[in-house]
Amino acid sequence: MAKSDALTQTVCEIVQGHGGMPTRLLQILRDVQDRLTWLSPETLDRVAEGLHISPVKVRGVAEFYSFLYTAPRGSYDILFSDNITDRMLGNRELLHALCDRLGVRMGETRADGRVTVGVTSCTGMCDQGPAALVNGYALTRLDKLRLDRIVELVNGQIPLTQWPSEFFEVISNIRRADILLGRHFADGTALRAVLKRGSEAILEEMVKSGLRGQGGAGFKSAAKWISCRNAPGEEKYVVCNADEGEPGTFKDRVLMQDFADLVFEGMTLCGRVIGARQGFVYLRGEYRYLLESLEATLQRRREVGLLGEAILGDPTFDFDIDIHLGAGAYVCGEESALIESLEGKHGVPRIRPPFPTTHGYLNQPTVVNNVETFAAAAKIAVEGGAWFASRGTAESKGTKLLSLSGDCERPGIYEYPFGVTVRRVLEDCGARDAQGIQMAGPAGHMISARQFDRRICFEDLATGGSFMVFSHRRDILDGVRNFAHFFVHESCGFCTPCRVGAPLLRDLVTKVHTGHGTRYDLEEMRKLGRIMQVACHCGLGQTAPNPVLDSLEQFPEAWERRLRSTTFEPAFDLDAALEQARQLTGRSDPDAYLREEELMMGAMP
Amino acid sequence: MSEDRSFTLDGRPIPFQDGQTIMVAALAAGVYIPHLCFNPEFAPHGSCRVCLVKVNGRVQAACTTPAAVDQTVQNETGELREIRRGILQMLFVEGNHVCPACEKSGACQLQAVAYYVGMLAPHYTHFYPRRPVDASHPEAVLDFNRCILCELCVRASRDVDGKNIFAVQGRGIQAHLVVNTPSGKLGATDFSLADKAAQVCPTGAILTKHRGYEIPIGQRLYDRKPISVVGDVATLAESKGGRRHD
Numbered sequence: 001m002a003k004s005d006a007l008t009q010t011v012c013e014i015v016q017g018h019g020g021m022p023t024r025l026l027q028i029l030r031d032v033q034d035r036l037t038w039l040s041p042e043t044l045d046r047v048a049e050g051l052h053i054s055p056v057k058v059r060g061v062a063e064f065y066s067f068l069y070t071a072p073r074g075s076y077d078i079l080f081s082d083n084i085t086d087r088m089l090g091n092r093e094l095l096h097a098l099c100d101r102l103g104v105r106m107g108e109t110r111a112d113g114r115v116t117v118g119v120t121s122c123t124g125m126c127d128q129g130p131a132a133l134v135n136g137y138a139l140t141r142l143d144k145l146r147l148d149r150i151v152e153l154v155n156g157q158i159p160l161t162q163w164p165s166e167f168f169e170v171i172s173n174i175r176r177a178d179i180l181l182g183r184h185f186a187d188g189t190a191l192r193a194v195l196k197r198g199s200e201a202i203l204e205e206m207v208k209s210g211l212r213g214q215g216g217a218g219f220k221s222a223a224k225w226i227s228c229r230n231a232p233g234e235e236k237y238v239v240c241n242a243d244e245g246e247p248g249t250f251k252d253r254v255l256m257q258d259f260a261d262l263v264f265e266g267m268t269l270c271g272r273v274i275g276a277r278q279g280f281v282y283l284r285g286e287y288r289y290l291l292e293s294l295e296a297t298l299q300r301r302r303e304v305g306l307l308g309e310a311i312l313g314d315p316t317f318d319f320d321i322d323i324h325l326g327a328g329a330y331v332c333g334e335e336s337a338l339i340e341s342l343e344g345k346h347g348v349p350r351i352r353p354p355f356p357t358t359h360g361y362l363n364q365p366t367v368v369n370n371v372e373t374f375a376a377a378a379k380i381a382v383e384g385g386a387w388f389a390s391r392g393t394a395e396s397k398g399t400k401l402l403s404l405s406g407d408c409e410r411p412g413i414y415e416y417p418f419g420v421t422v423r424r425v426l427e428d429c430g431a432r433d434a435q436g437i438q439m440a441g442p443a444g445h446m447i448s449a450r451q452f453d454r455r456i457c458f459e460d461l462a463t464g465g466s467f468m469v470f471s472h473r474r475d476i477l478d479g480v481r482n483f484a485h486f487f488v489h490e491s492c493g494f495c496t497p498c499r500v501g502a503p504l505l506r507d508l509v510t511k512v513h514t515g516h517g518t519r520y521d522l523e524e525m526r527k528l529g530r531i532m533q534v535a536c537h538c539g540l541g542q543t544a545p546n547p548v549l550d551s552l553e554q555f556p557e558a559w560e561r562r563l564r565s566t567t568f569e570p571a572f573d574l575d576a577a578l579e580q581a582r583q584l585t586g587r588s589d590p591d592a593y594l595r596e597e598e599l600m601m602g603a604m605p
Numbered sequence: 606m607s608e609d610r611s612f613t614l615d616g617r618p619i620p621f622q623d624g625q626t627i628m629v630a631a632l633a634a635g636v637y638i639p640h641l642c643f644n645p646e647f648a649p650h651g652s653c654r655v656c657l658v659k660v661n662g663r664v665q666a667a668c669t670t671p672a673a674v675d676q677t678v679q680n681e682t683g684e685l686r687e688i689r690r691g692i693l694q695m696l697f698v699e700g701n702h703v704c705p706a707c708e709k710s711g712a713c714q715l716q717a718v719a720y721y722v723g724m725l726a727p728h729y730t731h732f733y734p735r736r737p738v739d740a741s742h743p744e745a746v747l748d749f750n751r752c753i754l755c756e757l758c759v760r761a762s763r764d765v766d767g768k769n770i771f772a773v774q775g776r777g778i779q780a781h782l783v784v785n786t787p788s789g790k791l792g793a794t795d796f797s798l799a800d801k802a803a804q805v806c807p808t809g810a811i812l813t814k815h816r817g818y819e820i821p822i823g824q825r826l827y828d829r830k831p832i833s834v835v836g837d838v839a840t841l842a843e844s845k846g847g848r849r850h851d
Binding site for chain 1: 649651652653654655657664666669671688691692695696698699729730732753754769772773774775776777778779780783785787
């Protein structure tokens with residue numbers, strides 16, 4: 001009884017702390033789990049009661065997000081980032097070593113309930129990996145020595161707050177700065193500009209600037225703002241997409257860590273221009289470590305009159321920002337799925353049209369922009385659209401932040417004017433032996449050396465910023481297989497071709513990669529990939545086959561050398577299928593059926 | 606007012622009214638576009654992706670795309686037939702669909718659409734998921750093996766019956782239909798055969814107990830004519846071999 005009462009009280013406190021609002025469901029579940037380590041059926045029922053919503057809805061949300069657990073977890077929950085760049089840095093060896101040392105199997109919780117070790121999608125620390133998360137906090141630069149220490153800390157039950165701070169150090173690695181990162185920005189100047197010149201004038205500058213969505217989709221930002229400003233609606237909202245989930249990208253992490261004021265200023269500017277009073281930052285769960293400092297920055301901005309009520313003393317200028325944390329769902333980077341998540345639901349992309357600019361958060365007009373887009377907008381308001389447009393190409397104005405990782409001497413953040421060639425980037429980052437690049441992440445394009453003179457801009461190679469280098473030492477197919485697994489894990493499951501197609505594609509890739517494939521399988525992958533590209537409900541599914549299709553075109557030899565010479569090889573492994581039967585019958589003669597067959601053949605006349 | 610508005614589908618003008626989707630307008634004009642998660646009595650869902658058509662050269666779902674005058678829509682093409690067939694094959698390997706042993710065989714929308722798009726074999730590797738049958742309810746059986754996640758029962762129970770009995774949980778390939786009770790059993794709900802949710806399943810995932818094979822194989826809904834002529838099992842009355850209550 002006492003235990004149950006304590007649970008009810010804990011849940012009640014947290015629900016009340018969030019104003020009892022069902023839109024805060026994801027945040028509530030995160031907080032409850034932080035306190036209780038996992039979400040039991042009883043806990044979920046208490047949350048449903050507290051919010052007066054259906055228990056099945058609460059369970060649905062809890063089951064959707066990777067970082068919410070509906071089964072017991074260890075009090076230390078360690079998740080290794082499993083992007084291909086982490087693998088290049090040897091994360092798998094470390095993962096297995098840690099499991100051995102701790103006496104726990106991967107993905108399982110140790111019998112004493114103290115620790116769980118598993119893997120997760122890219123945590124955005126590709127320039128300082130191998131990386132991991134412990135209870136949601138980022139660990140960087142893992143090595144054998146650090147693992148030894150972690151084993152001691154876990155077995156000694158040392159609280160996370162007493163772990164060495166250098167384990168959690170995240171460095172920014174800004175290697176090349178241009179107009180966005182290089183020039184000083186005085187807080188409040190963009191807001192003074194909009195108050196002095198008016199929203200129309202700022203929109204004109206935005207139009208002149210040619211700024212396009214820096215998340216990678218490239219939609220004209222000014223058009224978005226204008227559409228939202230003109231849309232009828234009781235309330236309007238500004239949403240900053242900081243759900244930087246594309247493997248290999250980490251530039252938004254650096255912006256949120258070092259340039260948060262600039263981003264918040266861009267959001268506040270947008271609020272003024274479109275007539276919104278509320279903004280949200282949707283921060284990916286992997287960047288949990290930034291939360292306190294971001295909250296402190298917001299508070300400081302409120303204190304100096306750059307946020308909150310009557311901004312800069314203008315009684316008609318109210319705007320505030322809430323930070324929502326994600327919980328491990330790549331699909332929430334898609335703007336309508338992100339809005340669903342902001343509303344406290346599981347992140348399934350909406351049917352579009354209507355678009356968020358007219359029907360967004362709570363069905364009200366909403367601007368959703370990437371972190372970098374808001375930062376650029378703030379600068380444009382101060383320096384002018386022409387200044388921004390003086391950089392870049394005809395269709396891609398300004399600069400782009402690239403996140404460099406993989407096989408290069410100087411991984412980190414590089415800001416270039418749009419139009420820079422791949423070759424130039426490779427030279428600057430010290431990638432002297434590049435075989436290929438995964439541009440714009442697994443959802444982007446895989447390019448080979450033949451294409452290194454292509455230019456990074458919307459006219460040629462569009463990107464959100466991920467740039468992963470594969471040297472000649474690497475097997476391209478390791479990357480393709482890693483990405484195929486990634487998409488299976490991150491598919492939301494809503495539409496057939498992604499939910500079922502992604503695992504089918506993964507299995508075909510695995511079949512060929514492990515040496516069991518034939519030419520027929522390559523053709524199967526092409527056909528399946530083409531169906532997914534056109535048939536899926538959202539961009540995630542439509543781009544999921546890209547690494548397979550691109551590598552078939554760009555690196556045919558990588559596939560060919562894995563092929564068996566036969567034209568057909570069954571997907572069915574008889575030995576593996578019989579394993580369970582062998583265990584049940586206590587037999588240890590895997591090839592027995594072959595001998596039986598021989599005997600039968602011999603017995604035949 | 607806007608009655609003369611139309612778009613072109615496979616060369617034929619299809620009239621439409623404001624707010625209608627390509628699917629609704631086509632059906633009203635007597636043109637069949639294969640579909641599974643769409644049911645004219647419910648808001649479009651857009652998840653099964655079987656109703657893909659080419660609109661001005663771009664592949665889109667007919668059930669969610671608003672009709673417009675400047676549209677040239679392709680429906681019956683070899684390319685679309687191949688994509689639709691691929692999607693049907695995916696649905697067949699995802700679950701456990703054993704047509705010869707299924708009571709709904711011959712009156713199953715999934716099976717009928719598969720025939721319509723020329724599917725003769727599942728083609729892909731089977732997933733063979735383990736999905737226990739729920740026979741806890743006195744009147745109905747839930748066979749999750751046959752569920753294709755169209756969410757029609759979810760929508761019907763929530764929006765028409767006001768019971769909110771079904772939901773889909775889990776992510777990606779783990780997504781699955783659940784019953785909204787602590788035990789997860791249908792028997793613990795107030796589900797009834799009179800519910801709309803009992804009439805909308807396009808497969809044999811929701812079956813009536815104590816009745817079986819009343820109409821012999823060979824005389825069933827889709828045994829003599831294709832679904833494009835007969836219509837959906839969920840929208841046809843029981844007296845005509847469908848599931849809809851008269």
